[in-house]
Amino acid sequence: MFRISDFRGNDVPNCHMQNCPFTKNYMYISSNYRTPLMDAFLDSGKKLGYRTIDYNSDERIGFGYVQANTLNGRRHSTSKAFLFPFKDRKNLHILTQATVTKININHVNKKAESVEFVYNKMTYTVETKKEIILSAGCIASPQLLMLSGVGPKEHLSEMNIPVVQDLRVGQNVYDHVAFLGLVFQLNTTGIAITPSNTKIQDVKDWLFNGEGPLSLPSGVEGIAFVKTSVSEEEFDYPDIELLVGPLSLATQRSQNNLSGVKVDYFEEAFGDLTDEETFSIAPMLFHTRSKGQITLKDKNPFHWPQVTYNYFKDRRDLKTMVEGIKYAIKVGTSGNFENIGSRLYKKKLPSCSTLEFGTDQYWECALRSLATPMQHHVGSCRMGPAWDPEAVVDHHLRVHGVKRLRVGDISIIPIPLTAHTNAPAVMVGEKLADILKADWN
Template sequence: MESAGEYDYIIVGAGTAGCLLANRLTRNKNRSVLLIEAGGRDDYLWIHVPVGYLHCIGNPRTDWLFNTESELGLGGRSLIYPRGKVLGGSSSINGMIYMRGQRGDYDRWADLTGDDSWRWENVLPIFKKSEDHHAGASDVHGAGGEWRVEKQRLSWQILDAFRDAAEYVGINKVEDFNGGDNAGSSYFEVNQRRGVRWNAAKAFLRLAAQRENLTIMTGCHVERLLIEDTEHGKVCRGVQFTGGGRAFTAVAHRETLLAAGAIGSPQILQLSGIGPAGRLNGHGITPVVDLPGVGENLQDHLQLRMVFGISGAKSLNTMANNWFGKLKIGLEYALFQSGPMSMAPSQLGAFARSDAGQGTPNLQYHVQPLSLDKFGDPLHGFPAFTASVCNLRPTSRGHVRIASNDSYAPPRITPNYLSTSEDRAIATAAIQLTRQIAAAPPLARFKPQEFKPGPHYTTDEELVAAAGQIGTTIFHPVGTCKMGRMDDPLAVVDSQLRVKGVGRLRVVDASIMPFITSGNTNSPTLMIAEKTAKLIVAGEN
């Protein structure tokens, strides 16, 4: 086994969190950093064209190609579970939506951990630090940072009508979802620069890669962490990994930072003997630290994709159903970086309450001027829009567990969607609210007809079954290395993201979220990394 060298810090995973960590930790030229990424460079054309996510998800060049186990709540279906396997991680293949969540999300984290640094008023400046908002600096937005936020470069008549219909049923129009209360409807703001995807690799790694104190190794698969017993307890000394048919070890003198995401981080911990002791023994892995919470507490947003056929308005279904239409769309993007090829997967958003008892919005809509049976299938041959609605704060909990002691074997991913009565009740309410919006007068001239799941589903029992048929992931897995107090039996890390029972090891990614944020999870992950980088630097003194 070859030595890949000795460093102050080793970062495992060059996704959203890993790219920012590498940038921040190499600002001081006296720190040496190794960044290890299983995927390759982000030089694939379709990463950068916004609509190119269609070519990145399900592509082994950019996606881990995970699948869930069969889901009882989804009628026994298994879902594809995309995760970025490339520099930039999931920020290279995601929907590009800039969303922070709600004030209450972070206050809830602070209450759970007893650490007020996670409160909204304390994390807001951290969000602003990396932000470069199109409208400039304000009380809630930053300017001049690396993380570019822009308006979308197109609008659709049918989406404007949906927004009017949402207002008719009480969902007011707003201009900004990111001030701490995201109630209302608006076009999403996106991480793009002039119609081109702006991923974490461009934002944070491009500059850092020029620094002599950063070593980046791509195409390298981390097999396990190197844990040693010392007089002060167990300590992480580095990592063991493979790449190019060779086996390596690397040593970290200060810390190893696990930033492999909500699937990869618990998998690596378990392979390293950190996790539920009984389950590890069952796979022939000697437990190093018995942490029952590793891989548990999986949360995700299940989107219910309701499809409505329309007439009298354009949708992407009809615009892109022939070679002339596709050529026109391609020329518009080539000349102006606008039009359908500059689209995020979802353009219009709305946040609403499933019932009057909800203190803040607990439903999020992603509305699209297109429809298809499932991801990867061709567009329908008739004009339509899709109103995807998800429960923002699900009570269902799943898990990520290794399938064997082979680090190359994909883990078993079990989200347990719709496994609680609360989630099933909210799913039925979400479908009913969507039908109210579709039936509102502002949409009447387009004659919306429910295609999926279909108007014949009416009783609560039928609507739960319908939710299971049209439900799919919106790619927001979090929580599998939960942050919490030291006496919390399911906590994996403390409020500074240090792994319980192992020195010099932190987890820095979406897996540490104790509760999922009320919206898209990419930019909250960036904030987590920014906050932790500051902690690490401060702790050196």
């Protein structure tokens, strides 16, 4: 079943590859592939007291089908939805393969005046008549601000960058963290995705119809929002997300080790599962308390900034994730999962071999060994009032103390979200568009 909605959640007609209109101003949401794992997943949730929900509704806790910004089995990005349909406008100029290196800000009146960028090894400067909007993401936006003299005074002085405005840019970074090390084996066949059972027809189904197992977003089929026993939330807000899919970390060998796990470590941990049918339930931590930071490596805009995540610096994060792991195991070994022969793969990780498998100490070690960043960064250009010492932009996304400069991306979100960050990032863009229309009539 193909569920398609516009970005605001309104249902639009179902469509297929041949007759689906790329309607302007619509960002499609779809979920169309099912395996027996989903029936087991939803059944397990019901036996544990959870409802099957549409998690994009006002229901916060429950189990449901994954929904993603995809159309015909392919990512339907903001570029496809909002930029491509209008790329021929005379007042819109799109330049790709260019790198912005600096925003020039007048040090006297603190007014943003122009943008410098490099294109085909040539440096260009574009002046602004009204204002500049920086939308480079949670890592590059703070990097550009700091290169332009907006950032922590002590850090900019260390980099020999003249300080225009002393703000806590890059000092409030949060990210979701997940654990992919839970692998469940099956005694039934034809359910999980493995190199041997991926057929040429599966490739054709995806290429020509946007259907089949290859249309699953990152291999995820279902999502659950749960509240663990260690949650400090007063209300019914989930603190853990569970992501289920018909493949696992053990499948990654065939994908050039995309998980980032070293080959020898991977072979020792998961080499016994060669071409076995496995699946995973990955817990993800929502309300990260450990805070990281983004700093400049040097003054060269072509050098990546330094990102320090500080995962699990706050032990409460570790404690919550351990409970999330236990909950995932409970889900994956109950209900209809038993009927398809689901069992947890219990071989110890090489780095945790001296600990008893399944204990809290073992899972803490496993998390420190195989925890995975979700790239859901927020907070590096935190939104807040002028009296907030951590704030970088105000409620209209204007950079505090700098005229004609705004930041319009996910970096302005001040706290970790109970959600993935794609939809909130689009929300920031849409809200900023409304603000700009109001400010400039």
